[in-house]
Amino acid sequence: MTDSTPGTASASPELQLEVRQAGCRVLLRGRPEHGSGQPGDGIHELTSWALQLGDRASMEGERQHLEAFVSAVLPYTRLQMSGSPQGCGSVEGPLTIEPRGIGHRLLLRTSMPDSRPVDLQLDDAELADLARCLDAIVHDPLVRLGIEPPAMAGLRKRDLLNRESLRRQLLHPVAGACGVALVLGLSWLVPTAEVLVPEPVPNEGSERVEPGAEEEGTEEEGATAGGTPDPQDTDVPPSPVPPSPDPSTEPSPEPSPESPAIRSGPPPLPLISPWPPLPPIP
């Protein structure tokens, strides 16, 4: 499909180079170095060039126009690979190219007075043809015009993010905030852990010496430990042996004269258990 024919310059010192694609044709005319006229030298000085876009448009220009094409169309093609909606080319320059619809708008401005700019609509295939033609000119060893291909780099992460709509950008943060709020709301519904408060330990010795003071002390202990006094402690006098001694269900140690260390030691820490008490072992 590509037809790159280096110039035929047997009679005149002018060389021609033609690059042809299905929808695009570029013809370069120039002179070799020092007017030697050797075709192998390549084109060192461009006299004119012509571009034909299918049957729709044909234009001629000079070196600055070719440079403008190379510096606008090739970066634009690269941006199109990433799906970027940016255009290329300056408004004051000879051409701009930008996306329009499903194709591309190529706006050519002539330097002639009282002439309107040429507005062309290209599809992807024509853009690819044009880029291939310009690529062939820039990379052809026979074209020694010193036109360098434009530098290309990957798009920044910021540019990629800016292409996304605001709704899409806010989707993840809003979803995360809603998730946190949902978890916090559900955590309020979870029942808190049951605090098992040990029963107050009756002190026999102090009861014999000062019965009134012991009762006040037990009430104070129950109030401070559990918050509400046990009705058994207030109505029924404390008995040294509980009616149903079950070590598995009884959280507090059984007061007995055989365990003086328990009685005289510090009060046991409250046991916090979210589980109900285990059934008695048969």
Place this chain on the structure above:
Amino acid sequence: MAIPDNPRLRISRHGLERLDLLLVAVEALDLNGGEAMLWTMQQKGYLAVIPNRVEFWKKRSCNPLRRYPRRETLRPEEIIVMVNLVCHLSERLYPILRQLISSTVPEALSAARMERFVTRLRRLVRERMNPKRAAVQQFEDPHHCQAMARTLVRILAFSAGPGGPRRLIAHLQDGLQP
């Protein structure tokens, strides 16, 4: 097809995915694409970097979307070989690619060609990619699959030509800079 020699050349994770998807698209366009890749590598002298088809398969499996991905990245010379390979295959397939993206081709004919390509692409993606990944699951959506196929065809078409490798490398490096 010259890529500036850069020993610190690297591509993004998205680039790894895209590079393998482009090769899958080439296989969907050309039924003998897998063998054409190996033949091209032999003709272009890339076997010094990727010596055989097993190594080539391993390099392609660096794509995180693969069913059995390899947790490694490509070395700079491997990136250059893979990119040159894609661009060379695009050059070969350019007439087909052009027909798929041209607006002058009759719409019914273009739609039928694209439908055939999309069907093959979806089948290859189902075979080789991890169906648990969201990016792969989106291929089951006909709308998304059609759009993705068109995007891959456009990238392949713009990758053809002498300047194609530079454009493709730049595209694969999207998102590397903050």
